[in-house]
Amino acid sequence: MSHRILELEKLKSIENFSSEKWKIRGLNPSEKNLCGLLEKSFNNLLTDLISASNSKNTDKEFENIYEDHFKKIKSNKLDTEEKEFVIDYFDKIAKILEVDSLTRKLNFWTYGTETYDHENAEKIASEKVLAEERERHEILSIDCQKCNTKLETFILERNDDIPSFEFDIIKCIKCSELNLLDKGAGIKKYRFLNYELIEELPKEEFDLVKALNRLYQLKTKAAGNRL
Template sequence: MSNSKLDRLQFLLDKKKFADSEWDNRGLIPSDSDLCEYMESRFNSCLSSLIILVKSDSSLEILNKELNKGLKSFERFKFDTEEREFICDIFYAISKEIEIDFKNELNIWLYGNFLAYVFRISSFFKVKEKILEILSQNCIKCNSNLETFILARENTILDSDFLIVRCRSCRELNLIDNGPNVRQLRFGEYELVEQLPKSNYDLEGAKIRLKQLQFFRK
């Protein structure tokens, strides 16, 4: 590993990764200072370990395991969507410095195993995808059409999650229930904010969670 790459890892270690200016660059209000310090300490611990491993010419497999260990030290449900995306962006930057393909691990951490699998399969077949069905509902604020494109169904797949999504037109949060048997899908004019497993949430609980997120994002 070249000294220049070690220097860049050291730069990331020394840098205040969650300074107010970094949040401002993303167009976001800074998170609580205690939470920012916690995220800094988790990243610094991971980076310190990686620097030691890089200096000892450790294999990519060992570096991958250490990076994954660092990612798993962040319990994703403790963070909101913007914080999770920020965390993933930093891990992605680190992975590029140590020349590791870490996108799949980041997708699983960000979206969960099922949606990460769905997105991965969709990306492979995007050019020749065939839409079986279009599920549609109107945004509760701007009335834009929020479409979900069903690309494949499978009877053995359970009805697993409610989705809280953000309308791309007005940024309002909406609740979507795509129902059972969905094996492969693609989002239309909305982006995922949070998954709510139906093992933990009924419809009323999902609506309460939606209202909580709408309130805290005002």
């Protein structure tokens, strides 16, 4: 029996979409019916591939079997985590088959590119997380005075007893322009995006005019350092 068949048989013997497998990925198990359908789909794929291996089919025939089963998965009924789980198993099978065209096709189906771009995949994942954060939290936003990039502050927790006690001088991460930010009162925890915190100006010492003067001083100093 070939190494390929042994690996396919081994994969088939595992309950790939069990509750335990979901938990290993840090996810809650999907609906039982869905898990059953996915398990059945993969078992059918593995059965067909094992049969093809015994018949010593060509790489093109393996590719056709693989592609046919991939297209039968109704991806529109899967959420993001479920899709990633399914893709991981298809990728595992592609590696067992050692058919280069399958890896290229899987990358194209998944990422819209024929070669896996880790940086792009990370970017997509980050954008997904950011979109979810935007839905969960209140956001304070100002435009950078130089490049108009949105300088955003995510309000993670509020407490009405906390006063507005400081101005922040912040630096846009896109163009390095310094901006003045007044977050206002009631903010207990926050996180920011697209800017760096440069200096905090206590309102006991700085009114708006003094804060703007300090901003001007820092801008002048930064401009001098660039000369």
